[in-house]
Amino acid sequence: MGQALEEVLLAHKLAPTAGERRRRTDELIDHVGLDPSCRHAPPNALSGGQRQRVAIARALAVEPELLVLDEPVSSLDVSVRAQVVNLLLDLQAELGLTFLFIAHDLALVEHVSDRVLVVYLGRVVEEASAEDLYRRPRHPYTQALLSAIPPDPRSSEVGRRVVLRGEVPDPGRPPSGCPFHPRCPHPLKDDQCVRDRPVLAPKAPGHLAACLKEPGSSGPERLLTGS
Numbered sequence: 001m002g003q004a005l006e007e008v009l010l011a012h013k014l015a016p017t018a019g020e021r022r023r024r025t026d027e028l029i030d031h032v033g034l035d036p037s038c039r040h041a042p043p044n045a046l047s048g049g050q051r052q053r054v055a056i057a058r059a060l061a062v063e064p065e066l067l068v069l070d071e072p073v074s075s076l077d078v079s080v081r082a083q084v085v086n087l088l089l090d091l092q093a094e095l096g097l098t099f100l101f102i103a104h105d106l107a108l109v110e111h112v113s114d115r116v117l118v119v120y121l122g123r124v125v126e127e128a129s130a131e132d133l134y135r136r137p138r139h140p141y142t143q144a145l146l147s148a149i150p151p152d153p154r155s156s157e158v159g160r161r162v163v164l165r166g167e168v169p170d171p172g173r174p175p176s177g178c179p180f181h182p183r184c185p186h187p188l189k190d191d192q193c194v195r196d197r198p199v200l201a202p203k204a205p206g207h208l209a210a211c212l213k214e215p216g217s218s219g220p221e222r223l224l225t226g227s
Helices: 002-011 018-031 036-040 048-060 078-095 106-112 130-135 140-147
Strands: 066-070 098-102 115-120 123-129 201-204 207-209
Touching: 002 018, 002 048, 018 036, 018 048, 048 078, 078 098, 078 106, 098 106, 106 130, 115 130, 115 140, 123 130, 123 140
Parallel strands: 066 098
Antiparallel strands: 115 123, 123 207, 201 207
C-alpha cells in the first residue's frame, strides 16, 4: 500500500526524497483512517473498504480541489459504505474539496449532494438543488427515478410508482425530438415532443429541466412522499 501511494508522489514530482515521501504517505494513511501497519500490506490482504480508502488516499496525494467519485461505494457492504461516505464528507469539510459524485443510488445522492444533475442518454435533463429536485422534480424521467426509491417505512404516506414503458434507446442513435419521448408517461398530444428537441431551461428559480411541458401543466410533479 505504501508503494502505491508513493508512486503518485513520484509521478507528479511532489516529494523528491524518500524521507519526504514517507512523511507524506504517513499523512495520507492517517487522513483516510487506515492503520499504519497497512503500509506493508499487499492489495489482497486488504478488505474492500480498506482498498477504497487507499484509492481515496491516492487521489488526495496531489492535493486536488476537485474529486470525481464514480460509484465510490457501490461495491461495498452497507455498513462499510456508510463509513466511507462519512469519511468523504469529513474530508470535504476539512480540506475544502468539491465532489463530482456519480451514482445510481438516489438516496445516497440526496444525502451527499448540494446540487444534482440527472442524465438520460448522455444528456443532462434536469439540474437543481438536491432539496428542490427531490421534492419538486420537473422532468418525467426524474419523476420516474424518484418514484422507484423505496418509501420510508416510518411514514404513513405512500407515493405512486411510475413504470416506464419500452427499453432504453441506443445512445448512439437517440430518438428524434426529445430523446425521452418514446418512454414518457405524459408526452404532449400534438407530437411536439417527437419533432422538437428541448433545451435545458429554467422551470423555477435555480431549477432547470429539458422538457417542453410548461411548469404547472398536467403531469405529476411530486410522485414520491415520505422519502
